Amino acid sequence: MKPIGPLMREHRLIERMIRVMERRIxxxxxxxxxxxxxxxxxxxxxxxxxxxxxxxxxxxxxxxxTLSAEHRRILGELVEEHIAGRNLVKRLDQARTELIPGDAVSREQLAGIVAEIAVFYNNHIDKEDNRFFYPCLDYFSPVEQEKMLRDYAEYEGRVLQDRYLNIVESLEAGTR
Ligand SMILES: [Fe+2]
Ligand SMILES: [Fe+2]
Known part of the structure; x- marks a missing residue:
């Protein structure tokens, strides 16, 4: 498997979840x-x-x-876009906590943020899938690509360990 494979598979799951969010809201x-x-x-x-x-x-x-000028530019854009994506999710979380049951205004606000998230990720994923990921592979040897796949697995394991450690700690402390 190429190291862009898992990332592209994750894109498909993100798209599915965003569609569910749009529909449910x-x-x-x-x-x-x-x-x-x-x-x-x-x-x-x-x-x-x-x-x-x-x-x-x-x-x-x-x-x-040593990246081409175009790839360097796109890489910079993608990092900036991740920051923008994080901010959109902060707004979603805020709207979630402020939601007043039965209130049309707060529901519309929530739907507006979900619509922004949908447009945002559609563009971001399109840029990665169609203009960046495939040409990126050319910069790496097969050995480097193999190492990247191992790094992903280790990284993901660490994130999940931390997540559940935090959950247990907050349950122990009675804050969850
Ligand atoms: Fe990304
Ligand atoms: Fe991505």
Whole structure:
């Protein structure tokens, strides 16, 4: 497997989740448990696991290479976009905590943020999948690509260990 394979597979899951978010928020009164799950997905899976693998492994390794001007520019844009994505999720989380049951205004606000997230990730994923990932492979030898795949697995394991350690600690402390 190429090291862009897992990232592209994760893109498909992100797209599916965003479609569910759009549907659930457009059709029904927002369900707090669903919103909690959606924010957790965006924070843990999208930001920590997916963006983490991109930034801390793929992008980190690309920065050791002599990139073309175009690839250097796109790399800079992608890092900026991750920051913008994080801010959108912060707004979603905020709107979730401020949601007033039955209130059309707060529901519309939530739907507006989800619509922004959908447009944002559509563009971001398109840029990575169609203009960046494949040409990036040319900068790496097969051995380097193998190492990247091992780094992903280790990274993902660490994120999940930390996540559940935090959950247990906050349950022990009675803060969750
Ligand atoms: Fe990305
Ligand atoms: Fe991505």
């Amino acid at each position: 457009a059709l029904t009164e927002p369900d707090p448990a669903f919103l909690t799950a959606a924010v957790d997905f965006m924070k843990t899976f999208v930001d920590q696991i997916h963006h983490g693998k991109e930034e801390d492994i793929l992008f980190r390794d690309l920065k050791t290479k």
